Amino acid sequence: MNNEMMASKQSSSVYNDLRLEGKLMDAVIRVEGVEFNIHKIILCNCSPYFRALFTRCSDPERKHKAYTYISDNFEEVMSCEEFLQLSVQELSDILGRDDLNVRKESTVYDAVLRWIAHIPKQREQHISVLLSKVRLTLTSEQYIRNNVISHPLVKDNSECLQIASNSIAIIGHFLRHRRSLVGVCNQLVRHRLPKVILLAIGGWSDDNSTNGIEAYDIRANCWINVENGLGCPRAYHGAVFLNGHVYCVGGYNGGVFYNNLDRFDLSTRTWHELTPMHRRRCNVSVTVLNGCIYAMGGKDRDVRLSSAERYRPEINQWSRIAPMNEPRSCAGCATLHNKVYICGGCDGIDRLQTAECYNPETDQWTEIAPMSVSRSGVGVIAYSDRVFAVGGFDGNTCLQSAEAYNPQTNTWHTVSSMLTPRSNFGLEVIEDRLFVVGGYDGNIPTNYVEFYDAARDEWSEACDMAIDRNALSCCVVSGLSNLTSYIIPRDTLPPLTLEDELEASS
Incomplete structure (x- = not known):
């Protein structure tokens, strides 16, 4: 040594x-x-x-x-x-950043109060400077009245009261005129930047498969269209995010059943064809585990498949794994605790209630407790340490219901139903909320979007997509070097003053 x-x-x-x-x-x-x-x-x-x-x-x-x-x-x-x-200047700089990662703007206000309360006599003088960095119009009038204006530090400070009253005026103006705050370049209303983006890819729209991609900006609650280099139109496919890229697996374009694997470069927004699967798979179930992409079941023309295969991106190769216990197309799948779970689907005759899990260490499938109802076109995802099965079609009705599987007890329990029945929709988790996107509502394809909060066992509406589509696939992407290509622009419009905004209402 x-x-x-x-x-x-x-x-x-x-x-x-x-x-x-x-x-x-x-x-x-x-x-x-x-x-x-x-x-x-x-x-x-x-x-x-x-x-x-x-x-x-x-x-x-x-x-x-x-x-x-x-x-x-x-x-x-x-x-x-x-x-x-932190010094007041450091805190002010941080709170003023667009990329400050907060789910609710009220968190920023709480942080200001906590910092001041640490040394109140020295720091109370900074309340107006710091409050100006809180984007109060991203809260609500009720929140501002109940939590801001009523606070002793604010109600005794004329500058703070002006900030609060301006924010209430802007909120009222946009509510009265049913306008969104999106696209307004005013520091009081400027949305923070999201850390992740939800992509809705392909699907069936206007009686045709589409190659359209829409990106959901969760901070602005808005979708934008993403140019994507004329990718292959497809529906009933799977999409996943892995190692900084989006992969689309299998699917159908109205005439051709695909075994294609295509990779979308998020920086250049172009597609690249990779090694195809061993089987053509429409209505395929796709997920990621331990750096590999799993493609299971699906349909090759009239044949429902029980076979499954695994893709290793570092060698650009697919390999077969053990087949499932029964054929499944239009099933849903997810990964949890180092296992792959697949639920429901259709075997060509019946809509399935059954579910099973795959252990990659033993290359074996094991049946688990069945769901409460049959679900084909079901959305399945790991969320809140459970496997959720949402919506689908039971053979007679498009479903609103949802249930969650506990792998520790091998049991399912019912959770709140969606606001809208749907099957063959996109499903993803963003910031501890489960989003369902588009799908078929029993009559027509839809553009409706809603999300579920497990802590509240409650569904809420989100911004709708621009186009109606079912048989789409969703994935969440992060670490984007060109984030501005996937969000509502924050800097392209000239800043509007409060007087400009209120004058427009007169």
């Missing part, structure tokens, strides 16, 4: 001895109510966030990294003791 390594090892030992003895500690981290005494110098060496925090970010690059970390993890960071050590 060389001298440098020995010195490093001895230093680490000394630091650990000091930590165990509780000596020379110069900061405290509190995690879920438990306090940990630490050495700042150690954390500075381990984390750019703590180095920036403790050194007040004199290095622009480190400052950028620290701010990015705080912005990406704001809801977690704001609960830490270190958050309270």
Whole structure:
């Protein structure tokens, strides 16, 4: 062992001895109510966030990294003791960022109050500066009246009252005129940037398969069309996100049953054809597990399939895996706890109530408890540590009902029904909410979108897609270098003043 390594090892030992003895500690981290005494110098060496925090970010690059970390993890960071050590300028800069990752703007207001409450006598003077960074018009009039205007720091400050009243006026204006806040470039109304994007890909629309892609901006609650290099029109396919790319598997274009595997480059928005599957699969069930894409069942012309195969992207090859216990097309599938679950579907004669799971370690399928009803065209997804089966067609009726499977007890339990019956729809989870997109409502294809909150056991409406479509597939993408290509523009319109917006209503 060389001298440098020995010195490093001895230093680490000394630091650990000091930590165990509780000596020379110069900061405290509190995690879920438990306090940990630490050495700042150690954390500075381990984390750019703590180095920036403790050194007040004199290095622009480190400052950028620290701010990015705080912005990406704001809801977690704001609960830490270190958050309270930020200066007013640092906090103001962070709160003003478009990429501040918060699900609700009320979280930003709560963070301001928490930071001030830490040293109230010194910090109460900064309330108006910080409140101006809270985009209050992204809350509601009721929230502003009940939580902002009524707060002692606000009601005794004329600047804060003006901010609050302006926000209420803008909200009222847009509600009266039934206009969306989307596309209005005013700092009070400017939507934060989403961290993930929901894509709705292909499907059956206007009696034809489509290659259309729409992107859902969850912060603005709005869909936009995505140019995609004239990809192959298809419906009854599967789509997944893996290693920074979108993969489309199988499907049908009205005449051809596909065994195609195509990869969509999110940066260039172009398609690339890869190694095809061993079988043609329309109504295929597709999911991802441990870096591999699984394609199961489906239909090849009139034949319902029990076969399944697995794709390894690093070698661009498909390999067959054990077949399912019965043929399934129009089934739904998901991965949970290192297993693949597939539910419902159609065997060519009956709509299926059965479900089974695949263990990749043993290459075996095992039957699990059946669902409460038969479901073909069902949406299946892992959510809230359960496997959810939503909607579908039971042979007579398009279903609104939903149920969740607990793998620990091998039991299903009913959850709240959707607002709209549907089958053959898109299904994904964004920010702990389960979104259902489009589908067939029993009469026609639909563009309706709604989402489920497991904590409330409640469904709510979201913005509808631009076109009606069923037999589509959805996936959630992240880490986009060209995020602005998939969201409502934040910078393309000139900023409007409050006077401009209110004058337009007169």
